[in-house]
Amino acid sequence: MKIVSFVKNNKQLQNFSIYGFGQVFNLLTPILIIPYIISVCGLTNYGKTATVMAIIFFLMVFIDYGCDISGVKAVSINRDDKEKLRSIFATTYGAKFVMLCLIIFISVLINFFVPYFNREFNLYMLSLPILVGQFLNPTWYLQGVENFKQITTINILSKLIYVIGIFKFVNGVNDYIFINLCWGIGMIVANGISVYLISKSLKIGFKDFNRQLVEKHLRYEFPIFYSQIFVSIQLYSPLILIGFFGGAFLAGIYRVVDQVVVIFKTYLLLFFNFVFPRVCYLLGGSKESGIKFWSIYNGLNFVFILFAMFIIHNNAEYIVEYFSPNDHDGIARLLQIGVYLPIVMALSIPLKQLVLGLNHNRYYVNTTVTLAIINLFAIITLLNRFGIEGVLWSLIATELLMVLFLYLKINKTLFLPLK
Numbered sequence: 001m002k003i004v005s006f007v008k009n010n011k012q013l014q015n016f017s018i019y020g021f022g023q024v025f026n027l028l029t030p031i032l033i034i035p036y037i038i039s040v041c042g043l044t045n046y047g048k049t050a051t052v053m054a055i056i057f058f059l060m061v062f063i064d065y066g067c068d069i070s071g072v073k074a075v076s077i078n079r080d081d082k083e084k085l086r087s088i089f090a091t092t093y094g095a096k097f098v099m100l101c102l103i104i105f106i107s108v109l110i111n112f113f114v115p116y117f118n119r120e121f122n123l124y125m126l127s128l129p130i131l132v133g134q135f136l137n138p139t140w141y142l143q144g145v146e147n148f149k150q151i152t153t154i155n156i157l158s159k160l161i162y163v164i165g166i167f168k169f170v171n172g173v174n175d176y177i178f179i180n181l182c183w184g185i186g187m188i189v190a191n192g193i194s195v196y197l198i199s200k201s202l203k204i205g206f207k208d209f210n211r212q213l214v215e216k217h218l219r220y221e222f223p224i225f226y227s228q229i230f231v232s233i234q235l236y237s238p239l240i241l242i243g244f245f246g247g248a249f250l251a252g253i254y255r256v257v258d259q260v261v262v263i264f265k266t267y268l269l270l271f272f273n274f275v276f277p278r279v280c281y282l283l284g285g286s287k288e289s290g291i292k293f294w295s296i297y298n299g300l301n302f303v304f305i306l307f308a309m310f311i312i313h314n315n316a317e318y319i320v321e322y323f324s325p326n327d328h329d330g331i332a333r334l335l336q337i338g339v340y341l342p343i344v345m346a347l348s349i350p351l352k353q354l355v356l357g358l359n360h361n362r363y364y365v366n367t368t369v370t371l372a373i374i375n376l377f378a379i380i381t382l383l384n385r386f387g388i389e390g391v392l393w394s395l396i397a398t399e400l401l402m403v404l405f406l407y408l409k410i411n412k413t414l415f416l417p418l419k
Contacts, residue, residue, distance in 0.1 A: 018148045025152075027263045029159040033166055034259060034323055037179060038252075045176035047252030048120060051243030053180055054236040056127050060134045061232040062103050066224035067092050067140045069356060073280050075144025082202065089141060089198070090208035095217045100135040104128060116244070120177075127180035133158075133187025138195050146278070150197075154190045161186035227365035230372030234398065235265075238391045241379055246387075254388050256323045257334045260312065264305060264342035271301055272349045276357070283357045290357065298350035305346040309339040337392045344399040351406035360409055367405045371398050 038046050071092050078084040111117045111124045142151045165182030169175060198204075239258065243251035275297050282290035312319060316332040316339075355364050375398040382390025 018152050021152060026155040026159055027266055029163060031259065031263065033163060034256075037166065037170065037176075038323065040170060041173055041176040041179075043252040043256075044248045045173065047243060047248035047250070047255060048123060049176050049179045050255035051239060051248065051251045052120065052123055052127050053130075053183075054239040054243075056130045056180065058232045058236040058240070059103055059107065059131060061225070061228045062099050063096055063131055063134045064137075064140070064225075064228070065095050065099050065218070066221045066228055067096070069228070069276075070221050070224050071140040072144045072276060073356075075141055076146075076278075076280050079145050085145075086202045086204060086208055087210075087213070089202055090204055091210065091213045091217050092140070093195075094209045094211075094214035095221070096135050098214065098218070100131060104131060107131075123177045123180070126177055127184065129181060129184030129188060131184075133184050133191055136188060136191035136195050138191060138198055141198060142194075143276075150194060154194050157193075158186035158190035161189055223361060223365050227368045230369045233372045234375055234395070237376055238379055238395065241383060242388065242391065245380075245383060250388070253331055253334075254391070256320065256331055257338050257388070257392075259323070260319060260335055261338040261341055264308065265345060268301075268305070268342060268345050268349050272353060276353050279353050279357045291354075294350065294353060298346075298353075302346045302350075305342055309343050313339045334388055334392065337389060337396075340396050341392070341399060344396060344403060348399055348402045348406060351403065351410055354410050355406055358410075363409050364406075367402065367409075371401055371405075374398065374401075 034046070037049075041049075071088070074088050075085060078088065107124075107128060111121055117124050139151055139154065142148070162182050162185075165185060166179065169178040169182065239251060239254060242254050275294070279290055279294050282293050313336050316335040320331045320335055352364065375394060378394035378398070379391050382394050386393075
């Protein structure tokens with residue numbers, strides 16, 4: 001009874017439970033559907049869809065234009081000022097609309113005239129609705145006001161639509177072109193409903209979309225957006241480069257490994273999104289309370305990641321066999337290397353929360369850009385010599401450097417001793 005009472009009286013724990021349920025559903029749905037996709041379309045066609053999805057996910061950072069960081073922070077700080085929230089919401093979506101039009105226009109031109117993309121013209125064109133879905137995505141706003149129940153509803157609805165679409169439209173080898181379309185439709189429907197409800201709640205009208213404010217937003221948020229481009233390069237360039245230089249089959253193999261690792265990479269990024277608004281809010285009042293909150297949540301989270309990676313490392317062969325029964329020994333060895341990446345990210349992401357929460361934006365931007373460029377060259381070099389294994393080690397090494405540089409900045413600011 002004490003546990004039940006504690007949960008009922010702890011709003012933060014309730015939010016985390018609701019948010020956690022939605023993210024588990026969000027992450028496990030693709031895992032459950034991948035064996036079906038591979039069995040129907042083959043590993044090579046799965047590699048094609050994965051490569052295009054990585055490109056689309058990279059383009060998402062242009063649509064978001066840094067709102068997943070700066071937007072969350074602005075909403076979190078002004079959560080009690082409805083007039084300010086209305087302005088932030090309208091201005092952010094105005095900027096996102098400008099970027100959406102620009103990116104879709106460029107993407108269509110590239111699909112028509114660049115041979116590499118033109119060879120899979122239908123797949124690329126049918127993947128573009130994902131960008132529309134990301135434009136509509138109101139998660140940044142909901143994170144700022146800590147409405148995790150609505151975020152969970154969005155995730156569940158979008159993934160249900162995705163699953164239904166896969167079983168409805170993907171029934172033959174050549175139906176792989178519809179896989180990303182199903183994902184995009186799910187996003188458009190779920191995010192569209194949520195944006196409508198928020199707009200109605202805030203009473204957003206056309207008068208709230210101010211051209212001058214949108215232009216100012218695009219200029220002011222450029223540094224964070226610029227840094228996020230390089231974060232996105234770190235996340236998605238491995239698969240894109242493997243697909244480009246190694247071919248769709250090798251991309252399919254990497255994606256099988258990445259699909260397991262990405263559960264925890266995505267979880268860590270989502271955990272960042274969950275904790276970051278509260279960290280910013282607390283640091284704005286008292287650094288001591290902010291650091292205490294940060295330490296407890298991130299410390300427990302690191303223990304969880306460490307335990308989960310230990311389990312995956314020791315059962316890699318069985319896990320990989322679930323996705324693809326062919327050559328699972330070789331893929332399992334790659335997975336045993338890949339599990340080290342979430343462990344290192346469980347250190348770098350908490351440090352990123354503090355660096356951004358303490359307004360060291362320029363340092364974060366410079367560090368991110370530098371390491372992303374180093375990582376890009378390392379991937380190209382090691383891919384040619386060591387294959388996928390080289391790519392994985394380059395990612396791990398880059399993330400370790402991120403931990404070092406972020407810690408040095410935090411240690412200098414807060415005088416935290418290295419233990």
